Amino acid sequence: xxxxxxxxxxxEEPVASTAVWTLSLVGAFAFMILYGVLYPNHxxxxxxxxxxxxxxxxxxxxxxxxxxxxLGLSMLLAMMVGESIAE
Amino acid sequence: xxxRTLFISYIIWLFFVxxxxxxxxxxxxxxxxxxxxxxxxxxxxxxxxxxxxxAGGAAKTWFAHxxxxxxxxxxxxxxxxxxxxxxxALHSLGAIGYSPSxxxxxAAVHVVTAFGALSMMLMAAGFAMQGRLTGGRMANxxxxxxxxxxWSAVVAVGLILSHTDLIGTSSWFELPPVYYILLTFLAxxxxxxxxxxxxxxxxxxxxxxxxxxxxxxxxxxxxxVSMFLLAGENHTLSWLLVKVLFGGWLLSQALGIAHHVIPxxxxxxxxxxxxxxxTLFGTFLTFSPLGAVASVPSMGAFMQAMVAILLSLxxxxxxxxxxxxxxxxxxxxxxxxxxxxxxxxxxxxxxISFGSLFASVSAFGGGNxxxxxxxxxxxxxxxxxIGMIALxxxxxxxxxxxxxxxxxxxxxxxxxxxxxxxxxxxxTSQFIVDYVDNSxxxxxxxxxxxxxxxxxxxxxxxxxxxxxxxxxVALAGVFAAQNMLQGSFRGxxxxxxxxxxxxxxxxxxxGGTTSIRNLLAAGAGVDxxxxxxxxxxxxxxxxxxxxxxxxxxxxxxxxxxxxDEEPVAEIPANLSKMLKGExxxxxxxxxxxTSGTKSDLIERLSA
Numbered sequence: 001x002x003x004x005x006x007x008x009x010x011x012e013e014p015v016a017s018t019a020v021w022t023l024s025l026v027g028a029f030a031f032m033i034l035y036g037v038l039y040p041n042h043x044x045x046x047x048x049x050x051x052x053x054x055x056x057x058x059x060x061x062x063x064x065x066x067x068x069x070x071l072g073l074s075m076l077l078a079m080m081v082g083e084s085i086a087e
Numbered sequence: 088x089x090x091r092t093l094f095i096s097y098i099i100w101l102f103f104v105x106x107x108x109x110x111x112x113x114x115x116x117x118x119x120x121x122x123x124x125x126x127x128x129x130x131x132x133x134x135x136x137x138x139x140x141x142a143g144g145a146a147k148t149w150f151a152h153x154x155x156x157x158x159x160x161x162x163x164x165x166x167x168x169x170x171x172x173x174x175x176a177l178h179s180l181g182a183i184g185y186s187p188s189x190x191x192x193x194a195a196v197h198v199v200t201a202f203g204a205l206s207m208m209l210m211a212a213g214f215a216m217q218g219r220l221t222g223g224r225m226a227n228x229x230x231x232x233x234x235x236x237x238w239s240a241v242v243a244v245g246l247i248l249s250h251t252d253l254i255g256t257s258s259w260f261e262l263p264p265v266y267y268i269l270l271t272f273l274a275x276x277x278x279x280x281x282x283x284x285x286x287x288x289x290x291x292x293x294x295x296x297x298x299x300x301x302x303x304x305x306x307x308x309x310x311x312v313s314m315f316l317l318a319g320e321n322h323t324l325s326w327l328l329v330k331v332l333f334g335g336w337l338l339s340q341a342l343g344i345a346h347h348v349i350p351x352x353x354x355x356x357x358x359x360x361x362x363x364x365x366t367l368f369g370t371f372l373t374f375s376p377l378g379a380v381a382s383v384p385s386m387g388a389f390m391q392a393m394v395a396i397l398l399s400l401x402x403x404x405x406x407x408x409x410x411x412x413x414x415x416x417x418x419x420x421x422x423x424x425x426x427x428x429x430x431x432x433x434x435x436x437x438x439i440s441f442g443s444l445f446a447s448v449s450a451f452g453g454g455n456x457x458x459x460x461x462x463x464x465x466x467x468x469x470x471x472x473i474g475m476i477a478l479x480x481x482x483x484x485x486x487x488x489x490x491x492x493x494x495x496x497x498x499x500x501x502x503x504x505x506x507x508x509x510x511x512x513x514x515t516s517q518f519i520v521d522y523v524d525n526s527x528x529x530x531x532x533x534x535x536x537x538x539x540x541x542x543x544x545x546x547x548x549x550x551x552x553x554x555x556x557x558x559x560v561a562l563a564g565v566f567a568a569q570n571m572l573q574g575s576f577r578g579x580x581x582x583x584x585x586x587x588x589x590x591x592x593x594x595x596x597x598g599g600t601t602s603i604r605n606l607l608a609a610g611a612g613v614d615x616x617x618x619x620x621x622x623x624x625x626x627x628x629x630x631x632x633x634x635x636x637x638x639x640x641x642x643x644x645x646x647x648x649x650x651d652e653e654p655v656a657e658i659p660a661n662l663s664k665m666l667k668g669e670x671x672x673x674x675x676x677x678x679x680x681t682s683g684t685k686s687d688l689i690e691r692l693s694a
Contacts, residue, residue, distance in 0.1 A: 072158070
């Protein structure tokens with residue numbers, strides 16, 4: 001009977017893996033752009049509801065700054081929860 | 088009530104506190120200590136058991152709350168600056184009922200910055216410092232930690248109240264006076280705790296401890312005297328309250344911490360004791376120039392002269408502080424981020440004090456010609472001086488109370504530069520805005536522009552730049568908070584200064600060859616169970632098998648050297664004439680066994 005755990009994790013990080021996830025991201029963005037070209041009058045599902053939110057909020061750059069702080073506070077909260085669970 | 092009477096009451100109260108501190112809680116020493124200890128501990132009933140009474144627990148809790156309010160206060164300040172550039176930026180929040188006026192935004196910034204963020208961080212540093220100077224802990228840690236939650240709740244209530252119509256016109260004390268007496272009630276047990284800790288230690292109080300204790304005395308006086316505002320608008324009283332808030336409370340706490348952080352971090356005593364003493368007395372016996380926004384429309388010539396003299400004299404302790412602390416840290420500032428932050432705050436103190444002095448003298452019964460820069464000066468005093476010293480204390484004293492260093496050196500660096508560039512960038516650009524707007528808004532200039540048919544654009548874009556620069560301070564707060572939080576869980580232990588493993592992997596499968604370095608890098612610890620690939624649970628790893636050949640060779644080379652270092656004893660010829668005890672000593676020196684009979688020993692030594 002083998003004492004090996006169910007899952008093993010390697011330590012290698014091949015260069016090709018970086019290329020794979022970069023291409024994946026580029027592909028995803030390309031798909032979104034293509035969707036806009038093919039269906040110009042149809043907002044992208046989900047994302048189309050989020051992007052106009054900033055203009056609805058007053059068309060001000062300040063929301064990006066506020067989003068930064070909210071992100072920072074959220075990371076703090078996540079860290080607190082994560083560290084407590086890890087302990 | 089006249090300013091003279093109020094100021095005299097302030098001085099008498101401070102001297103009374105000094106007497107209490109020197110005599111160990113006064114003539115009723117032992118009784119006062121017992122009753123104070125009881126009230127701080129068991130007197131609270133079950134509430135006293137909510138927090139752990141562990142050394143450093145109070146400071147840690149206060150730091151955690153303080154840095155949270157630091158982020159909130161910096162964000163609110165940033166939003167206040169941005170809305171000065173773009174008044175309608177946050178109007179969409181009106182849909183959920185958030186549409187504060189300028190006065191309400193200012194009141195919110197004041198209460199959260201002065202009484203939340205900076206007060207709480209400085210108080211946390213005070214507890215950490217007091218504990219270290221008096222044998223390791225405060226007299227009571229649990230109740231002090233518990234009060235941090237109550238204090239935070241009161242600050243949150245203040246934040247809500249500042250968005251209502253209850254706010255008044257008194258600078259920095261816009262909320263109803265009852266609010267400040269609440270804070271005084273919370274500060275009272277903390278003040279007693281400091282006194283009790285010092286009385287229990289029995290050692291004479293040092294300069295930083297004096298700053299802390301006298302600062303609390305000033306804060307308690309503030310709460311009580313602010314009740315006189317209930318009688319109606321009183322410019323003189325408002326002015327005095329602001330001066331005591333800035334000088335007697337915030338600045339005194341900051342200076343006390345600066346006088347501890349720098350010598351403590353560098354391991355050197357203060358450069359001059361007399362300058363430190365001068366700073367201590369000068370801070371409390373003069374009017375601080377900080378708090379430049381406070382003004383008194385009209386005042387008699389005699390009082391004007393007296394106040395101007397006391398304001399000018401306040402520069403003496405401030406200059407003494409800068410000289411003393413910079414000489415103490417001379418050439419070694421770069422050794423610690425705690426020192427870097429503190430020294431930066433201390434250096435910024437000089438230009439801000441000079442600017443505030445001119446504004447304050449002019450504002451006390453004069454023409455108030457510098458009113459347009461007073462608000463910026465106050466913001467710089469708070470964030471550039473007191474905020475920097477508070478961050479410095481978080482970088483030095485927070486690790487001491489948690490026992491672990493801050494998590495990331497890169498984040499320390501980022502926090503420092505964001506805060507520094509943020510404060511300096513904000514100050515520079517906001518002064519430009521203040522002067523341009525004041526010049527364009529002047530009656531003569533606006534009339535001339537109107538006649539010429541020219542509309543001046545003002546310095547709106549620069550105002551946006553100032554706000555963006557200040558955003559760096561808010562980000563510095565976020566990074567500092569992250570670093571503190573992660574550090575308290577996974578930072579390097581201060582006790583051994585060795586890197587602590589982040590997460591120890593419980594089980595690990597090994598396939599093929601590997602090295603100890605790889606195992607450690609993959610998260611293995613001393614308790615990790617290693618399973619050799621192939622299924623055998625009895626497999627073992629030989630260090631020789633996985634050590635590189637050159638390392639093995641080095642080990643072999645090292646063996647003869649070690650052998651050479653073994654003690655060599657001179658063996659005399661007449662061993663049989665020696666006593667057994669002498670032979671045992673000789674055997675020990677020769678590195679052979681000391682057991683057996685005398686003949687056994689002689690045989691071994693002769694071999």
